[in-house]
Amino acid sequence: xxxxxxxxxxxxxxxxxxxxxxxxxxxxxxxxxxxxxxxxxxxxxxxxxxxxxxxxxxxxxxxxxxxxxxxxxxxxxxxxxxxxxxxxxxxxxxxxxxxxxxxxxxxxxxxxxxxxxxxxxxxxxxxxxxxxxxxxxxxxxxxxxxxxxxxxxx
Amino acid sequence: xxxxxxxxxxxxxxxxxxxxxxxxxxxxxxxxxxxxxxxxxxxxxxxxxxxxxxxxxxxxxxxxxxxxxxxxxxxxxxxxxxxxxxxxxxxxxxxxxxxxxxxxxxxxxxxxxxxxxxxxxxxxxxxxxxxxxxxxxxxxxxxxxxxxxxxxxxxxxxxxxxxxxxxxxxxxxxxxxxxxxxxxxxxxxxxxxxxxxxxxxxxxxxxxxxxxxxxxxxxxxxxxxxxxxxxxxxxxxxxxxxxxxxxxxxxxxxxxxxxxxxxxxxxxxxxxxxxxxxxxxxxxxxxxxxxxxxxxxxxxxxxxxxxxxxxxxxx
Numbered sequence: 001x002x003x004x005x006x007x008x009x010x011x012x013x014x015x016x017x018x019x020x021x022x023x024x025x026x027x028x029x030x031x032x033x034x035x036x037x038x039x040x041x042x043x044x045x046x047x048x049x050x051x052x053x054x055x056x057x058x059x060x061x062x063x064x065x066x067x068x069x070x071x072x073x074x075x076x077x078x079x080x081x082x083x084x085x086x087x088x089x090x091x092x093x094x095x096x097x098x099x100x101x102x103x104x105x106x107x108x109x110x111x112x113x114x115x116x117x118x119x120x121x122x123x124x125x126x127x128x129x130x131x132x133x134x135x136x137x138x139x140x141x142x143x144x145x146x147x148x149x150x151x152x153x154x
Numbered sequence: 155x156x157x158x159x160x161x162x163x164x165x166x167x168x169x170x171x172x173x174x175x176x177x178x179x180x181x182x183x184x185x186x187x188x189x190x191x192x193x194x195x196x197x198x199x200x201x202x203x204x205x206x207x208x209x210x211x212x213x214x215x216x217x218x219x220x221x222x223x224x225x226x227x228x229x230x231x232x233x234x235x236x237x238x239x240x241x242x243x244x245x246x247x248x249x250x251x252x253x254x255x256x257x258x259x260x261x262x263x264x265x266x267x268x269x270x271x272x273x274x275x276x277x278x279x280x281x282x283x284x285x286x287x288x289x290x291x292x293x294x295x296x297x298x299x300x301x302x303x304x305x306x307x308x309x310x311x312x313x314x315x316x317x318x319x320x321x322x323x324x325x326x327x328x329x330x331x332x333x334x335x336x337x338x339x340x341x342x343x344x345x346x347x348x349x350x351x352x353x354x355x356x357x358x359x360x361x362x363x364x365x366x367x368x369x370x371x372x373x374x375x376x377x378x379x380x381x382x383x384x385x386x387x388x389x390x391x392x393x394x395x396x397x398x399x400x401x402x403x404x405x406x407x408x409x410x411x412x413x414x415x416x417x418x419x420x421x422x423x424x425x426x427x428x429x430x431x432x433x434x435x436x437x438x439x440x441x442x443x444x445x446x447x448x449x450x451x452x453x454x455x456x457x458x459x460x461x462x463x464x465x466x467x468x469x
Contacts, residue, residue: 009234010225011211015282029217029239041285127286130234 003108004101006140007122007130013038016045016090020053020081023089034119036128037093043126046093047119056092057081098123099132105140108132156203156420157236157287159280159308160196160214162265162297164247165224172254191449192227193247195293195322195342195413198450200233202417202439205452208424211236211287213280215297217266218243236283238276242266265297273300280308284315289423291416292331293322293342305331313373318423322416335373338419338432342412343381354379357386357397361469364390376429378436382411382444387437391429394468398437401463407447414443414451421457430466437464 013036014023026035027050034049057080071077084092098121099108108120112134122130168189171180182188192201200210212228216237221244225235245263252258268276284290290312292305305327312319313335321328321336328341329350341349348354352363360379367377368390377390382405387398418439422432438460442451451457 009229009232011234011236011283015278026239029241031222038282040282042282 001105001140001144002101003099003103003105003122003132006105006108006136007101007132008136009130011036011042011128011130013042013128014048014089015039016093017088019086019088020056020092021085023048024053034131036121036131037089038128041126042128044098044121044123044128045090046095047117047121048089048093049119052092052094053081053084056084056087096120100124101129105132105137109137112137155209155211155234155286156200156289156291156424157280157283158196158200158203158210158212158291158293160194160200160212160294161268161300161304162245162295163192163194163197163214163216163221163224164245164262164265165220166191166193167246167248169248169250171250171252174250174252174255174257174259190223190227192224194224195416196291197224197228197233198410198413199291199293199416199420200228201231201450202414203420203424204231204233205450206417206421206454208420210234211283213237213276213283215240215266215268215272215276216244217241220244220246236279238272238279240266240268240272265295267298268300273304277307277311281311284312284317287312287317289420290317290319291322291420292319292336293413293416295323296327302326303330305336306334309334309336320416320419320423322412332367332370332374335371337373338376338378339367339374340378340380340412340416340419341367343379344412357388360386360388361390361395361397364388364395368393376433378415378433380412380415380437380440382408382440388469389433391433396430396433396466397469398433399465399467400437400441401465403441403444405444408444410449411440411444415440417451418457434461434464434466 034047037045037048039045057077096117097111101122101124119131119133197212200212203210211234213236216225217240224244228235243266245265248261250259296304309319309331318337320338321331322340322342324342332339354360364377364379368374380387389396415436418436419432422435438457441460442456
């Protein structure tokens with residue numbers, strides 16, 4: 001099984017100077033949590049998602065503590081979002097690894113697990129051709145009747 | 155990769171109801187009597203091309219839950235989706251066929267409005283995808299709020315990057331698009347109107363109109379007119395006029411003829427064939443489509459087998 005057999009064939013993407021505000025609008029309309037970031041030539045630059053936005057909106061000390069238990073109310077988060085809404089995604093995106101359409105699905109799963117990624121961009125050369133989300137992988141495997149935890153035997 | 159643009163896609167619902175009566179309740183007992191398919195001329199061409207092994211991506215405006223269904227069905231055909239999501243629902247087109255009484259009833263919604271922000275996002279995404287496209291297909295109607303010169307804008311952008319385009323639409327968007335110089339112009343004549351104020355009744359009328367259009371812009375290489383019901387197939391190919399005669403044409407289902415024809419043009423362009431052979435490929439695909447009850451073709455060999463039945467004569 002290869003990446004091309006399980007990938008999500010959509011190339012909706014944002015560019016590096018897309019604002020956080022606009023990114024959230026697209027994510028909301030498309031009900032997605034992450035989007036690939038590309039340049040003007042449709043070449044992959046990174047991934048940006050809800051987690052990156054939340055992280056950006058939290059004041060530094062909460063980011064460091066990784067804990068909002070001591071936050072008095074949600075206003076800090078609201079304020080934080082207002083501060084970043086007009087900033088560009090390139091400030092917060094992560095240059096995460098990619099896979100190609102000819103890689104095996106197992107290879108993609110391996111990267112997801114090792115790097116803790118929920119979504120990986122699929123490229124052909126440098127160009128974006130789709131993404132693989134964890135659910136795509138699971139959905140294919142379950143149809144095959146294979147237990148994902150046995151992926152090492154594939 | 156080819157890029158298709160469907161600005162106003164639809165979810166097509168087909169109902170087969172014998173003795174369809176107005177002011178009545180019809181309960182459709184089994185699922186076979188209904189069909190749900192993604193609709194929109196560009197989408198149809200993308201699906202055709204993908205089935206023939208040509209990587210295709212579908213762009214346009216999609217919205218709401220209906221839009222999500224259309225998108226998923228397009229992805230099921232292995233076409234890559236690249237739509238801009240708008241605020242409101244993608245339209246539903248209903249077709250009711252009464253086979254017993256030979257009637258066809260259609261109800262088409264108008265489509266969600268497109269706002270400036272959506273249009274800007276579309277153009278931005280379109281310019282980006284041009285970097286990865288060999289051919290752009292612009293077909294179908296345009297949704298509310300979109301300016302009628304949208305196809306002209308898209309053709310201009312493609313021309314700047316030397317990317318060929320096929321324009322298959324009607325009325326104001328067609329006339330504006332023609333000025334920008336698409337590679338192939340295939341006017342959609344289903345909603346008969348007097349293009350440029352000229353009548354289109356005889357084959358000569360179509361032939362003159364083809365020349366008229368061809369002269370609008372030097373980038374136009376071919377202009378095609380078809381009217382399968384009246385057995386009219388003419389084209390202006392780089393200044394030469396051709397008429398096609400199709401042997402034993404047996405029309406079973408006219409739906410999708412135009413999109414199959416465009417699909418055939420894509421096949422020919424993809425294989426760098428001569429314009430005449432590209433035209434033949436288009437007509438052969440249209441022929442296979444029209445003689446089959448199915449909406450889409452899957453078998454490439456059927457198209458090749460249909461080619462000898464097409465006689466092209468210079469007029």
